[in-house]
Amino acid sequence: MNTISLIIGLVKYEPGWEIILEQIGVSWKVIESYGTPLAHRYSVIIHNTALDNVQAKALRQFLADGGTIVSVFGRSEQLLSMKSRTTFFDFLPPFQLDYAATSDILDVYSFGNIFTAEHSISLHQAGNGIIINIPFDVHTLLIQTKRKRKNFFFSTQRLPNEVVSAVSKNQLRELIAAVLEYLHHWRGLPFIHKWYFPSDYPTIFTFRIDTDKGNQEEIEGLFQLSEAYHIPTTWFLDVKSHEHWLTYFQKFTNQEIGIHCYEHTTYDLVERNRKNFEKGCQLLKENFLTYYGVGAPRGDWNSALGIAFEQLQFLYSSEFSYDYDNLPSYPWLNDHFSSVVQLPVHPICSGTLRRAGYTAAQQLAYFITLINKKIALREPICLYHHPTHHYNNVFELIFKYIQDQKIPMLSYREYAEWWNKRRKSIHEMTYNKDSQKIYVIGTNDTVWHRITTPQRKETIVVFNGEVHLESLSWNPVHQATTIPSDIMRARKFDFRHPLIDLFEFYYRLKQ
Ligand SMILES: [Zn+2]
Incomplete structure (x- = not known):
């Protein structure tokens, strides 16, 4: 009974979630049946839609069994018996909470639903498990293509600007990756994702x-x-x-x-x-x-x-x-x-x-x-x-x-x-808490994986069938970068932006 599938369950299929889960490189699938307990079939559940009675009952049981859920856009009202409040967000300052982190300003320019006035992103105890609430509809943010002129931070007084994606999709990915990692560790599970680069390259x-x-x-x-x-x-x-x-x-x-x-x-x-x-x-x-x-x-x-x-x-x-x-x-x-x-x-x-x-x-x-x-x-x-x-x-x-x-x-x-090639490489993994072994089906020698543990250790490896965590060599989990104290200068009104936009509008008309 102590074997758990390391698969993230999605209540409803949405392309935006596929984009972000594939970028992070985690195993995931849409939950097809709610008839048998979910706690051994899914490592974390993404709650992204209103639940019917059967689904609500199964998710409550999942929490009672110590499961962990990431819920978006105030959907967890249904599970928490709490009311959320709708508010419009331009952006969130960077944050480094235990359970959620971004390295830069998270631009969203959209409505979100929050549970507490102090924290836009909130963690709630529920049953024997926890729910982390992300205010925004992650899917919609990921597939939207609005653009906006933004300043990019540096130590100089005057900042460079460019017209870019209005949503900072990179920070959204960082946030979701950090939340999923935290929710795995909270359950005592390793968090595993495909590495971002060929071999074990540190970057490219x-x-x-x-x-x-x-x-x-x-x-x-x-x-x-x-x-x-x-x-x-x-x-x-x-x-x-x-x-x-x-x-x-x-x-x-x-x-x-x-x-x-x-x-x-x-x-x-x-x-x-x-x-x-x-x-x-x-x-x-x-x-x-x-x-x-x-x-x-x-x-x-x-x-x-x-x-x-x-x-x-x-x-x-x-x-x-x-x-x-x-x-x-x-x-x-x-x-x-x-x-x-x-x-x-x-x-x-x-x-x-x-x-x-x-x-x-x-x-x-x-x-x-x-x-x-x-x-x-x-x-x-x-x-x-x-x-x-x-x-x-x-x-x-x-x-x-x-x-x-x-x-x-x-x-x-x-x-x-x-x-x-990375996209095509698929692994099914289960983890046994007693033996601390990961069992892997589907191997591909060219795509490496990063494993992190609740003890905040990490390793980057190539899988080969069965992996005993103790047999791997581990490093402390990589520390987050420091955020400049005046970073929010980058979102202060800049009188140059409307002027440049106007100039470029006329320039385009003349072309
Ligand atoms: Zn050009």
Whole structure:
């Protein structure tokens, strides 16, 4: 009786939950039957809809048996016999509670239901178990594609800004991962998820260039720099600008070619988007340039772009108005998941920093601070640049730093192919509390897993059938990063934002 399936049960299927659970890399399934006790069949339950009588009874029993639940949008009213209060949230400041943590501001811009005035995210005892209430409808936040101009924090008075996904999906993922981990440990269970990188790499580095009107001399400078430091740079070509000298790119054999656009714009119609990218792709083919993916102009993303990308059979795309600073995911296109994997980038580039008045030294400090934060958070380091922005000396020092830290470097194609492989690797795991053994069905030697224990130890391993926890070598669980005390400056009203938005609106109209 002490064997428990390490599977997260979802009361109702929702694509947003699939996105986040797959990013974290946990085993999950929709609960199909409530007839037999749930406590041994599910390690944690996600309560994301109103319950019928049978479900409510089964979840109460689950709690009585010491089960743990994450409940969203005040749904746990039903289990707690408490009333929640609806309130609108722009964002939550970063927090490091025992049971929930984020490393940065969690932007939501949506309604949420809370139980206590002091804590938006709350923990409740129920039966012999616990419920953690997340105020927001996680699914809806994950599939929405609203964009917003945001400041990005640094120690300078004036902050760089960019139009990015309104919801900070990365912080939402951090929050859900922390909550699921806590709820496993609370039950005395190990928390296991697929590792975020190939092998047991601590992180990865990718570098991308959008060639935006860059001339041959500017592009050659960055090409030589990438060659000198063995950086597998991915180049998103602004094809129209290079239309008459595309053969020049044929020597980019150690680097990767992708498409940025033909006309440097995007549309709300699938057909217009498809034609624009198709024209660019056709010219690349005519010049014997092999491409794999796309990064749309200005980081734009909408479902008309998503569908066009799928029709053109790109392997990957990368747009920060869809998602930024996060692990990859597959966008939901109204009724199915895109086959084109989204590879988020850090949305602030050298040009943005220059507009915020940054000197070269400040730019370098910004990027090194970012890289160190990404290493600490175990997030991919994905930077981008433009040939016309120059500051190549800053990037030379960044490349040196990446090499000194021995961070593995991937092209976008390599990253996308590996993530597709990670998605397909499926393990069913059970845990026996007496023997402290994990039994694993379905093995894949290439995808590693991270295991953490209630004793706050962790290890990153490749599974092979049966794993005895005692036989593994353990490290203390990785500590969270420190949050700057004045980080909320980044969400203070910035008079520049409406002015820039207005200027860019007119600029687009004139195009
Ligand atoms: Zn561009």
